Amino acid sequence: MRFAIKTRPEHTSWNELRDVWVAADDIELFESAWNWDHFYPLTGDTVGGPNFEGWTMLAALASVTRRIRLGCQVSGMPYRHPAVLANMAATIDVISQGRLEVGLGAGWHQRECDAYGIELPPLRERFDRFDEGVQVIIGLLSRESTDFEGKHFRLTDARCEPKPVQRPHPPIVIGGRGPNRTLRSVARWAQQWNCLVSGPADWLPLKEMLLVRCDELGRDPADIVCSVNVIIDPDAGIGPAVEKVAALREAGVDMVVLNLPHRAKPAVLEPLAEALAPLA
Template identity: 80%
Template structure:
């Protein structure tokens, strides 16, 4: 089993976030670090501060040297995929090939209403998402991309310079929808970040993913399966590590530890020590 961390860019300061990521970069056990792609906080005062995720990734790519980085996950509704592809290629260059490109269909009604961003009905949103992923892959891997879809149209479009990773930075698709999300995972993803409540929940969805992979002729072993485990600041590390052990037994490949809000770098060493026995699971 492998491990990453996730920090919440809400109600906090840049130095606090930066220092945690730099500390995680020095701990070999943590292979990746993640933020989120929102413009409003998700907890507490929703009128409070929240840093933009992708500009933060660019700065964190420069501040770190080893750890992989990504947004968990980028809402396709927020940016034209050609714009996102250029952002991703640039950050992959800055990080020297450490970007994981997390994407999802998007869901936050409050943000969309506030900014005048259309949030289509669910079926249309996933149609748009499917097109967007294909646009991303084309621009990040091909010299030119021509695409004729309902939502996106490209004509001999270029994205230069390309990122370091070939054919493109790994695509991470987040979600749990058994039909549209898992089909998209089977078609295009190198990692599936499952939104689940328990190992039993994950096992059921994994079985559905195997079916979707069979339908499109994809080897499921090519897809890293990840979940998130929240560390409750009142309970401490112990209960979270117990949850990780249960996911390890269920066969999850990668666990992202959601750190307590405004966690200090000092939490990372004891967390790594507690997780190390599970690393070989």
């Protein structure tokens, strides 16, 4: 099993976040590190409060780390035109020397969309836009020029230079658990699928549905890394989280993303890595 960490960029300081990522960079067990792509905090006072923007943070974190892979889990497609996001991703992949994971999702946070005047369409249209957006991003990251004629996005001889270091493009990570649209998109385009589940009994039916979607599209499911998030309860310590990881490992999950307690200190990482090492 493979391991990653995730930090919440809300109600915290840049120094605290940076120090945790720099410390994780020195622990080989942790393959990647993730933040989220929101403009409002998701806990506490959601009307206000500090919450760092995810993609500019990734650029900064790429410059202070050397090994660990990095990404947003996941970037909301409604927030940026996919051509703009593709250029951002290419730049960060260059800055990180080929360590970016491109996390993508259809979006869901109605409150921040309403606040900023960002359109969040009904689900069907939202996923139509998502599917087109993924194609736009892959095209720009992998081809010299891209022409695309969709209902929502249109590109004409569009270019993204410089290209990312990773070829044909950085891995596409699609987040979500919808059995129809989300898992079909995963089967079509993703190198990693990520979701939040309560445990193996919750995850296994989703994995079975992914196998169905892969069969429908002729995709080898072995080409898709299946990752899930496990939240570490600061009051309970790391023990229950490690037990959940062990159960998910037995169920066939490829990678677990440990959601660190809010404002966690770098010192939490070494004990966590030691507890997880027998499961690697």
